[in-house]
Structure formats: structure tokens, C-alpha cells
Amino acid sequence: MADRTLSRPFQLHLPGGRVLHGAQFPSGRAFVDGSEDEQEFPVYGISLGAVLERFPGVVALWPDDLARLDDPKRCACCSVDERCSGCGRCSAVCSGCG
Structure with a gap:
């Protein structure tokens, strides 16, 4: 039977009010997207914790x-x-x- 686990969306609320959108995959890996003109995005990590280390003071919702x-x-x-x-x-x- 196929795995029916879905990716989970989340938002990152950064200090200053900026909001980024991302997803955590069933494997535990995570992805955060930014705007098209930002060279540091997208951000991938082997876990959500690894991604959050890139954003001090962030709140994940x-x-x-x-x-x-x-x-x-x-x-x-x-x-x-x-x-x-x-x-x-x-x-x-x-x-x-x-």
C-alpha cells in the first residue's frame, strides 16, 4: 500500500514581521521559499531544525x-x-x- 502521508505546510514569522512559507516532507526534510529576487532562497534542509538555524528569532507556525x-x-x-x-x-x- 502506498504511503498516504502528506507534506505539512508552515509559515516562518521572522522578527520585523516578514512571513516566509515552507513545507515539511514526510521524510522530515524541509523547504522554505522566498521571493524571486532573493539569492538565498529557496532554503532546503535535512530537517526543519536545520532550516530554522538559518533564521534566528523565527517563530514557526x-x-x-x-x-x-x-x-x-x-x-x-x-x-x-x-x-x-x-x-x-x-x-x-x-x-x-x-
Whole structure:
């Protein structure tokens, strides 16, 4: 039977508000895309951790995390009920995570 595992999309929220899009493949490898005019993209890695090392201070958000962003009282990192502290890492990170 064929493997039915799908790749998982994610977003990287960089300090300063920039958002990059990527995917993690069933093998564990990851890919992040940038704009066409950026020479450092795309970025590939043998794991998501290897890719994240290229982006200090980044917050990785999965589809479930993005759904929580619709609730402004929920932290996207840890699900604590609290308003954003304005830490600048992303639009919905509580003071405990920031």
C-alpha cells in the first residue's frame, strides 16, 4: 500500500514581521521559499531544525497554530489565554513566550 502521508505546510514569522512559507516532507526534510529576487532562497534542509538555524528569532507556525491566530486571546506558541505582549516576533505571542 502506498504511503498516504502528506507534506505539512508552515509559515516562518521572522522578527520585523516578514512571513516566509515552507513545507515539511514526510521524510522530515524541509523547504522554505522566498521571493524571486532573493539569492538565498529557496532554503532546503535535512530537517526543519536545520532550516530554522538559518533564521534566528523565527517563530514557526503550523496550520493548527494559524487557526488559533483567529482568537486574539490565544498565544500561537503555547495556547496561553493572554493578549499579545507586542514582542514583535509575530502577531500573537504571549509575554511568557516573547
